[in-house]
Amino acid sequence: MIKDYNKGDLDERLAEREWMVQTQIIDRGITDEAVINSMLIVPRHKYVMEDKQAYAYYDTALKIQAGQTISQPYIVALMAQALELKAGDKVLEIGTGSGYSTAILSRMAVCIYTIERHHLLANQAKDRFQNQGYENIEVHIGDGTLGWKEKAPFDAILVTAGGPVVPDSLINQLAIAGRLVIPVGDKGDQRLLRVTKTMTSELIEENLGLVRFVPLIGTKGWSELNNMNLE
Numbered sequence: 001m002i003k004d005y006n007k008g009d010l011d012e013r014l015a016e017r018e019w020m021v022q023t024q025i026i027d028r029g030i031t032d033e034a035v036i037n038s039m040l041i042v043p044r045h046k047y048v049m050e051d052k053q054a055y056a057y058y059d060t061a062l063k064i065q066a067g068q069t070i071s072q073p074y075i076v077a078l079m080a081q082a083l084e085l086k087a088g089d090k091v092l093e094i095g096t097g098s099g100y101s102t103a104i105l106s107r108m109a110v111c112i113y114t115i116e117r118h119h120l121l122a123n124q125a126k127d128r129f130q131n132q133g134y135e136n137i138e139v140h141i142g143d144g145t146l147g148w149k150e151k152a153p154f155d156a157i158l159v160t161a162g163g164p165v166v167p168d169s170l171i172n173q174l175a176i177a178g179r180l181v182i183p184v185g186d187k188g189d190q191r192l193l194r195v196t197k198t199m200t201s202e203l204i205e206e207n208l209g210l211v212r213f214v215p216l217i218g219t220k221g222w223s224e225l226n227n228m229n230l231e
């Protein structure tokens with residue numbers, strides 16, 4: 001296990017995080033040291049609801065407010081690794097949710113712009129970032145499928161909800177050599193795609209495997225009405 005982090009910064013549930021990182025992250029093939037360190041440090045139990053505290057380090061997604069979920073730790077690690085972040089990267093995240101994946105990314109890049117459509121979740125995440133001293137995260141409440149034009153271009157974009165297509169708005173806001181990671185498919189299963197914009201602005205698409213996310217709802221995603229009918 002990689003341990004070049006300062007244990008003094010960590011809290012009482014470190015042993016559980018070490019167990020989570022070893023058995024769910026490293027043993028499953030995640031090798032990016034920045035991802036591993038970030039997952040060792042960020043206290044996942046501070047991003048789950050009171051009644052889910054006991055399960056914070058289990059190998060599972062958990063329900064959060066507004067009918068949404070905090071993703072399974074392995075999937076967060078897989079997506080973070082797929083972004084191939086460098087310390088100076090500027091990142092856009094769509095789907096702040098609990099704020100957990102935002103916190104993971106914020107330790108790996110220079111700044112994170114994150115968008116959440118539910119006020120309650122966005123405001124709760126803002127409080128968490130403030131309480132935990134994250135100063136490189138900006139939260140916006142709105143439709144993330146349109147991206148965040150004023151802050152573009154982004155070196156990396158992460159979408160943490162599943163959409164029907166790759167939104168062209170996000171492709172347009174991706175920098176040259178930028179990476180976009182997004183689940184695309186139907187409301188049940190999606191393929192986790194990484195789209196890379198080459199030096200000549202061509203797009204290279206890779207399939208990183210099957211995943212299951214809550215729906216990406218917005219102008220370039222699923223419609224809310226459609227979603228309500230199917231739930």
Ligand code: SAM
Nearest residue numbers: 070095097098100101116117144160216217218
């Ligand atoms: N990254 C989150 C975490 O670590 O807790 C997981 C988020 S959850 C799987 C997906 C989130 O995407 C939900 O909070 C949902 O409200 C949000 N979402 C869905 N469509 C969105 C949109 N168009 N813009 C912004 N957020 C959206």
